[in-house]
Structure formats: C-alpha cells, structure tokens
Amino acid sequence: MKSTSTAPKRSLLDKIRLMPYKEKGAAIIFILPFMIGFLALNIFPIIYSFVISFMDYNTLKPLSDASFIGFENYLRIFDDPIALSAFVKSFKYTLVYVPGVMIFGFLLALLLNRTFALRGIARTMILMPYVANVVAVALIWSILLNPTNGPVNQFLAMLGIENLPLWLVGVDTALPTIALINVWQSLAFQTIVFLAAIQGVDKSLYEAAVIDGANKWQKIFHVTLPSISPTTFFLLVTSIIGSFQNYATVRMLTNGGPGNASRVISLNIYEEAFALNHYSYASAQAIVLFLIVLVLTIIQWKGQKRWVHY
Numbered sequence: 001m002k003s004t005s006t007a008p009k010r011s012l013l014d015k016i017r018l019m020p021y022k023e024k025g026a027a028i029i030f031i032l033p034f035m036i037g038f039l040a041l042n043i044f045p046i047i048y049s050f051v052i053s054f055m056d057y058n059t060l061k062p063l064s065d066a067s068f069i070g071f072e073n074y075l076r077i078f079d080d081p082i083a084l085s086a087f088v089k090s091f092k093y094t095l096v097y098v099p100g101v102m103i104f105g106f107l108l109a110l111l112l113n114r115t116f117a118l119r120g121i122a123r124t125m126i127l128m129p130y131v132a133n134v135v136a137v138a139l140i141w142s143i144l145l146n147p148t149n150g151p152v153n154q155f156l157a158m159l160g161i162e163n164l165p166l167w168l169v170g171v172d173t174a175l176p177t178i179a180l181i182n183v184w185q186s187l188a189f190q191t192i193v194f195l196a197a198i199q200g201v202d203k204s205l206y207e208a209a210v211i212d213g214a215n216k217w218q219k220i221f222h223v224t225l226p227s228i229s230p231t232t233f234f235l236l237v238t239s240i241i242g243s244f245q246n247y248a249t250v251r252m253l254t255n256g257g258p259g260n261a262s263r264v265i266s267l268n269i270y271e272e273a274f275a276l277n278h279y280s281y282a283s284a285q286a287i288v289l290f291l292i293v294l295v296l297t298i299i300q301w302k303g304q305k306r307w308v309h310y
Contacts, residue, residue, distance in 0.1 A: 046290075053283035060277050073284035083285060085260060086268035087292075089175060093264055094243040096179035101239055102232070104183065105190025110220070112191065113198050130188035138252030141181050142168065174254050174262040182249050186242070190235050197231035198224060229308045237300055241293055265289055 053073055057066040077083050112123055129137065144152050145167035153164045167177050205223045214222065225232070247266040250256065256263035256271075265285065273282035 049283040049286055052280050053287050055280050057280040058278045066280070069280075073281050074288065076281060077285060077288060082260060082263070083265070083268060086263050086265040087289075089261075089263060090244055090246075090265045090289075093175055093179050093246060094240060096176050097182055097243045097246075098236070098239045100180060100183035101186055101190050102235060105187055105235070106194050106232075108187065108191045109194035109198055110224075112195055126191055127188045129185045132185070134248045135252055137181070137185055138249060142253060145177065168254055169258055171258055171261045174258060175264075178246075178250055178253055178262055181253070182246060185249075190239070193231060193235055194228065197228040201227040226309050230310055233300070233304050233308045237297055240296055240300070244289060244293055 052063070052066070054068055054070060055066040056069045056072075057063060058073075108126060112119065112126075116122075144150055147153055147164065147166045147169055150167075152167070156164055166173050168174050170177075201224060205227065206219055209219045209223050245266060246264055247270060250262055250264055250267050251270075254262045256267050266289075269282045269285050269289070272278040272285065
C-alpha cells in the first residue's frame with residue numbers, strides 16, 4: 001500500500017514569506033496608499049483623541065500649554081446632564097433604528113427574491129435613497145413632515161385624523177422620526193446583503209422542508225433564517241455601530257431640537273469640540289462612546305454561538 005501524507009497547512013505569514021520578492025514589493029505598493037490613509041485618518045486621530053482626553057485642552061490655547069489632569073474630563077461626564085441625556089437618546093435611537101433596518105431589510109430582500117413585474121425598477125427605487133445626498137434628504141423630509149402644511153399631515157387630515165403628529169418639531173416624536181428616516185435611507189445596504197445571502201441558500205433545504213409539509217412561514221423561520229444567520233450577525237453588528245454615528249441626519253433635520261429632544265451623543269461631541277472648544281472633554285465623550293460600542297460588539301460576538309450557524 002502506498003503511504004499517503006498530507007502537507008502541513010501554511011499560515012498566511014508563511015505564504016507571504018514564500019512569495020517571490022517582486023510579488024511582495026507589488027503587494028506592498030498596492031496596500032501602501034490604504035495603510036497611509038488608514039493610519040493618518042483613523043489610527044492617529046484615535047490616539048490623539050485618547051491622549052488629549054486626559055488633558056485640560058478645553059480652551060483656545062496652544063496644546064503645549066495644556067496640562068495633564070487625569071480622569072477629570074471623564075468624571076465630568078457624570079455631572080453633565082446634557083451629556084448623559086445625549087448618551088440615553090443615542091440608545092433610544094438605536095432601539096428604533098436597528099430593529100427597523102434589520103426587519104424591513106429582510107422583508108424587502110424576501111420580496112425582491114421573488115419574480116414580479118417591474119422588479120428591476122423596485123430595486124432601483126430602494127437603492128436611490130442610499131446614494132442620495134444627506135442634505136437633500138433632510139430638506140425633502142422637512143417639507144413632507146411640516147406639521148402645519150406638510151403633505152403627510154394634510155393627507156392624515158383628509159383621513160379624519162385630528163391629533164396630527166408634530167414629527168420633527170415634537171419633543172416626543174423628533175428622535176423616532178429621525179430614526180425612521182434613517183431606516184428608509186439606509187435600507188438598501190441591508191436589503192442587498194440579505195438578498196445575496198437568501199439567494200445563496202441551498203435549494204435542497206427548501207425541497208426537504210416542502211416534503212416535510214412546511215408552509216411558507218415555516219420555511220422562512222426554519223430554513224432561511226438559520227441559513228443566513230452569519231449574514232444577519234454581520235448586519236446586526238454593523239447596524240448597531242452605525243446607529244451611534246448618526247450625526248449628519250440629526251444635524252440637518254433638527255440640530256438636536258426641539259430643545260435637546262434629539263441631541264444624540266455624536267452631535268453633542270461635535271458641539272463640545274467645535275462650538276465650545278472643549279476638545280479634551282469632547283474627546284473623553286468620544287472615548288466613552290467607543291468603549292460602549294466595543295462592549296456591545298464583544299457581547300454580540302460572545303453571544304453569536306447560540307444562534308449563528310456557520
């Protein structure tokens with residue numbers, strides 16, 4: 001009998017070491033622009049923000065004149081009701097945005113996976129808000145949701161509804177309205193990724209489910225959802241991270257108003273840094289936000305073993 005031997009698997013670093021010199025040089029040249037941009041525009045600002053968060057750089061003065069004050073900026077957050085409220089509002093925004101974008105993205109993907117008339121036009125219509133300018137989107141929705149003469153409230157009045165919503169100018173409605181507008185604008189990404197995952201599900205699984213007598217909804221819950229769980233996990237993580245980066249839409253639609261009703265933490269950080277020149281204090285809030293997102297991501301990463309099937 002011939003003895004069969006399997007070659008040991010090489011790691012990525014081993015494969016790189018075995019590459020010819022010219023290929024290594026070409027690879028470095030291709031990734032160098034990205035690495036320079038990533039270090040200059042991402043890593044360095046994070047390190048710089050972390051360093052000045054421990055300093056008293058909260059006025060217009062040279063950085064060389066700032067002194068080390070330890071955790072004073074971090075402790076100040078807990079005595080600042082506006083900052084604490086902004087963190088809470090960011091969580092409330094996330095509770096509306098993430099379920100909305102995940103559920104509607106999945107349902108639209110199921111719809112677009114079917115064959116129907118004008119399917120191509122429907123896909124284009126879903127993609128258009130995603131590539132639209134944020135300022136233009138904010139302007140259009142501000143007109144549509146005007147509580148006095150906006151088309152939406154005029155239509156509701158025609159239906160006989162008396163207590164019309166205040167939408168973007170209501171204390172209780174401003175934040176969820178912004179979240180729903182962002183759901184509408186961001187829906188294309190989740191829909192496209194879900195659609196690609198659904199189209200990759202093994203068709204034999206559906207055939208076996210039909211043989212076992214499964215109906216339409218049972219196939220969705222027992223075949224589709226488990227099969228695309230890795231994609232769902234990826235979209236869930238990225239959606240939660242993105243929900244805390246909601247500065248632009250809030251700034252354009254309400255600028256945190258009415259009052260502080262929609263003042264999320266990303267807007268508060270911007271105002272502290274560039275309106276009040278509290279650079280160290282704003283950096284401390286940004287680091288706290290980073291830690292919150294990191295903890296949420298770690299929790300999701302640990303919990304994926306219970307429901308994600310690779």
